[in-house]
Amino acid sequence: MKVSENNFKKEVLDYEGKVLVDFYADWCGPCKMLAPVLEEIEEERTDVKIVKVNVDECPSITSKYGVMSIPTLLVFNDGTVKNQSVGFRPKSAVLSLL
Numbered sequence: 001m002k003v004s005e006n007n008f009k010k011e012v013l014d015y016e017g018k019v020l021v022d023f024y025a026d027w028c029g030p031c032k033m034l035a036p037v038l039e040e041i042e043e044e045r046t047d048v049k050i051v052k053v054n055v056d057e058c059p060s061i062t063s064k065y066g067v068m069s070i071p072t073l074l075v076f077n078d079g080t081v082k083n084q085s086v087g088f089r090p091k092s093a094v095l096s097l098l
Contacts, residue, residue: 003051013079018048023072030088031071037091
């Protein structure tokens, strides 16, 4: 699910539970490599919600969370950042973030 500045609060900050936020851009090669990994995890794990934030379309969210490089993954739990990772990660590394 792609989120924007309009629904980030509702879909991520107000969500009760775990949310993995993927900060990406359409032109980013490592982001494209990470996408199928996240899709696989989304199919396997019902205990985590996965959302995508396009850094080009959402500059205020991107700067609020200090995203300087992409892909950046932030793990939120009940609206609070609990973990983060920068750059492409294999599935096992993404799972260990959760």
